Amino acid sequence: GVALRYYCTDDPLLYPVLAAQDCLRVRVRACGECDPGSSKYITSISQRETIKKAQVANLIKNAAKNMGLSQKDYSCHWLRTGGVCALLAAGKSDLVIRLMGRWSSWCFSVYATWNDTRRGK
Structure with missing residues (x-):
């Protein structure tokens, strides 16, 4: 078998937590409020379109x-x-x-x- 190890990084280009926070900020700006029912996906601002x-x-x-x-x-x-x-x-x-x-x-x-x-x- 193969063991894969992943490590955190402080590089903002590769840090998924910061990317997720950015997605939420963009969504709040686009929708006015981050309503969990407004869309199924964090990266989407519309129920009709997703990335x-x-x-x-x-x-x-x-x-x-x-x-x-x-x-x-x-x-x-x-x-x-x-x-x-x-x-x-x-x-x-x-x-x-x-x-x-x-x-x-x-x-x-x-x-x-x-x-x-x-x-x-």
Whole structure:
């Protein structure tokens, strides 16, 4: 088997917690108020339109290419798994992680392997 470890970063371009907070701020500005019933997705301001996975994947791959990195090493899945560890590092609960990542089960815990030495413990 293979063990994958993900670590938090202070780089604002790669920090999913900050990105999620930015999404909420944009949504509040667009909608006037962050009503949980107004849309199913945090990245959406309309019940009729959402940002498509392919659009996000293209943005990620283009960003990697522009940084001189291999596009095949970056995908939407990377955001979800990295998000799990970033939220853990921020001290968020399992429930918050499950809701923010739209995990339909507790399977996200497979990605939650955290190196305690990185947290200073």
